[in-house]
Amino acid sequence: MSRLRVLKRVGLLAAIVIALILPLIAPDPSTTNLAVFTVMYIGLATSWNIMGGYTGYISLGHAAFFGFGAYSLGLLSNHLNVAPGYAPFLLVPVAGVISGLVAVLIGWIALRTRAATFVIVTIAFMFMGQLLAENLVKLTGGGAGLGFPYPQQWGGDFYNTPFYYAMLALAFLALATSWTIRRSKFGLGLLAIRDDEDKALAVGVPTRRFKLAAFTISAIPVGMIGAVYGYYVTYVYPQFVFDPLIGISMVLMVFLGGLGTLAGPVLGALLLEPAQLQFAYRFGASRLYLVFYAAVFLLVMLFLPRGVVPSVQELLQRRRQELASP
Amino acid sequence: MSLLEVSHLSKRFGGVVAVDGCSLSVAEQSITGLIGPNGSGKTTVFNLVTGFIPPDSGEVRYKSQAIGGMGPDRIYARGIGRTFQLARIFPRLTTLENMLVPVRRAGLRALLSHGQWGHERDRAMQMLEFMEISHVARTLAGALSYGQRKLLELAAVMMARPDLVLLDEPAGGVNPALLEKIGGHIHELNRQGVTFLIVEHNMGFVMNLCHQVVVLHQGRAIASGDPKTVRQNPAVLDAYLGA
Numbered sequence: 001m002s003r004l005r006v007l008k009r010v011g012l013l014a015a016i017v018i019a020l021i022l023p024l025i026a027p028d029p030s031t032t033n034l035a036v037f038t039v040m041y042i043g044l045a046t047s048w049n050i051m052g053g054y055t056g057y058i059s060l061g062h063a064a065f066f067g068f069g070a071y072s073l074g075l076l077s078n079h080l081n082v083a084p085g086y087a088p089f090l091l092v093p094v095a096g097v098i099s100g101l102v103a104v105l106i107g108w109i110a111l112r113t114r115a116a117t118f119v120i121v122t123i124a125f126m127f128m129g130q131l132l133a134e135n136l137v138k139l140t141g142g143g144a145g146l147g148f149p150y151p152q153q154w155g156g157d158f159y160n161t162p163f164y165y166a167m168l169a170l171a172f173l174a175l176a177t178s179w180t181i182r183r184s185k186f187g188l189g190l191l192a193i194r195d196d197e198d199k200a201l202a203v204g205v206p207t208r209r210f211k212l213a214a215f216t217i218s219a220i221p222v223g224m225i226g227a228v229y230g231y232y233v234t235y236v237y238p239q240f241v242f243d244p245l246i247g248i249s250m251v252l253m254v255f256l257g258g259l260g261t262l263a264g265p266v267l268g269a270l271l272l273e274p275a276q277l278q279f280a281y282r283f284g285a286s287r288l289y290l291v292f293y294a295a296v297f298l299l300v301m302l303f304l305p306r307g308v309v310p311s312v313q314e315l316l317q318r319r320r321q322e323l324a325s326p
Numbered sequence: 327m328s329l330l331e332v333s334h335l336s337k338r339f340g341g342v343v344a345v346d347g348c349s350l351s352v353a354e355q356s357i358t359g360l361i362g363p364n365g366s367g368k369t370t371v372f373n374l375v376t377g378f379i380p381p382d383s384g385e386v387r388y389k390s391q392a393i394g395g396m397g398p399d400r401i402y403a404r405g406i407g408r409t410f411q412l413a414r415i416f417p418r419l420t421t422l423e424n425m426l427v428p429v430r431r432a433g434l435r436a437l438l439s440h441g442q443w444g445h446e447r448d449r450a451m452q453m454l455e456f457m458e459i460s461h462v463a464r465t466l467a468g469a470l471s472y473g474q475r476k477l478l479e480l481a482a483v484m485m486a487r488p489d490l491v492l493l494d495e496p497a498g499g500v501n502p503a504l505l506e507k508i509g510g511h512i513h514e515l516n517r518q519g520v521t522f523l524i525v526e527h528n529m530g531f532v533m534n535l536c537h538q539v540v541v542l543h544q545g546r547a548i549a550s551g552d553p554k555t556v557r558q559n560p561a562v563l564d565a566y567l568g569a
């Protein structure tokens with residue numbers, strides 16, 4: 001058992017080192033671009049998991065926070081005349097705070113519902129965000145989109161690198177948050193809510209406050225990641241950041257990797273995002289990759305309903321027991 | 327001194343009057359039984375006292391303070407714990423994790439720290455040992471037998487040191503050997519100062535354990551007193567014979 005633990009530690013360390021030096025060993029833009037998006041989804045899926053996995057409230061509208069984050073950063077840097085370069089990154093936490101405030105508002109209403117109703121309400125809020133971005137033309141530019149500062153000075157191979165590290169930092173933040181919560185009494189309360197919300201109330205878990213806190217905590221990194229995304233692509237449109245597909249992607253990754261686990265969302269993003277980018281690249285804008293997504297979703301639900309990580313854990317456990325009792 | 331004072335409590339569900347002007351009191355340090363035929367409103371009284379459903383009228387006082395209108399979590403924080411008629415545990419948490427869920431004081435430091443668990447964990451293990459289920463501490467609670475779940479539910483409720491515990495049929499669906507154990511645990515916890523209000527159909531269990539018994543019939547308390555006297559009360563006999 002301790003050998004497995006050593007192996008796990010070494011693997012983790014190796015993964016961190018590789019993540020940190022990736023732009024040095026594979027500097028070509030197509031690879032770093034892939035890395036930016038994959039790490040982005042690691043962060044998104046990990047954050048979503050705090051609400052969806054731990055608390056069991058499936059939000060299909062988390063793209064709302066992605067959109068609010070992106071628009072917040074774009075508008076702030078335009079209005080404050082922030083110079084392109086590293087400066088806009090300094091505003092990313094502000095975008096996170098704004099998304100967090102939006103989450104408090106949305107959560108305050110949406111969390112009056114449970115189960116399927118909650119799912120629908122979150123989708124509705126996501127589309128309301130999209131409508132706001134489209135219709136507040138004076139503020140957001142409406143359907144014509146919103147431009148960000150463009151860091152021309154980062155030419156060539158280097159261009160993607162700052163964005164990669166920004167996404168990586170946010171992914172680490174999300175993972176650290178998720179890990180801390182999982183080990184805390186607060187996290188245990190969230191898992192209790194997932195298992196039996198009324199019983200949790202009966203043993204003193206302040207369920208409303210806990211759910212709202214989890215919802216907000218899971219929205220903040222999503223907002224920050226949306227902000228970095230907007231800056232990365234330099235131009236955003238309402239329907240491409242308040243995008244239901246972004247919301248569904250994070251959910252699918254978590255389900256594939258393992259709902260409510262720490263490693264699951266990471267694994268899900270590592271498996272799905274490169275595949276999705278490949279599909280998008282091969283079949284262009286046809287969004288044919290949606291078929292692929294649907295197929296993956298079906299397969300996961302049918303054969304791995306609990307996701308990869310819990311299934312593998314179970315397998316290992318069984319092997320260990322077999323070895324222990326010959 | 328009465329720890330819990332219920333006065334003129336009423337609750338109707340559509341056409342059904344589940345609790346109808348019910349008044350009862352639970353003396354401090356006592357084990358009080360709440361008995362009555364099926365559908366007489368016992369579980370509904372529990373739900374009203376613990377804040378799970380709001381009463382139509384009437385008042386609940388605990389330690390002389392009105393607790394009506396408070397949510398279940400706040401009532402638990404005040405020191406009233408409860409179990410459910412069909413044992414409810416968190417199936418995808420381990421037995422030990424189940425023990426650590428209860429929250430009495432939700433300070434931010436306490437909620438986010440991991441270090442403070444050492445002490446709480448020790449207490450949880452002690453309690454599991456007391457209930458004789460410490461050997462399944464690391465088992466998922468969903469894999470426990472029904473009897474073990476009953477013990478776990480009782481053990482977990484005790485974690486936040488409640489002063490009053492409402493047990494809804496602690497002996498329901500439990501074999502005689504375990505029944506005796508549960509009775510022993512309740513007796514011992516009571517000796518340590520915990521007050522109990524117990525709904526139970528098993529009369530032997532009630533007569534053995536309870537100092538006081540309240541009889542509910544069609545949502546009203548029709549008799550109360552020490553077990554032997556209540557048992558011979560004609561109104562009670564009538565209620566049970568379905569008059």
Ligand SMILES: Nc1ncnc2c1ncn2[C@@H]1O[C@H](COP(=O)(O)OP(=O)(O)OP(=O)(O)O)[C@@H](O)[C@H]1O
Pocket residue numbers: 339342343344362363364365366367368369370371411
């Ligand atoms: N949530 C509810 N909605 C509608 N009717 C209810 C509800 N809860 C209880 N009742 C009704 O109220 C009455 C009292 O039910 P309650 O569960 O309190 O009885 P009880 O004394 O606990 O019975 P038992 O011994 O069978 O557990 C019953 O007629 C029941 O059908």
Ligand SMILES: [Mg+2]
Pocket residue numbers: 368369370411
């Ligand atoms: Mg009942």
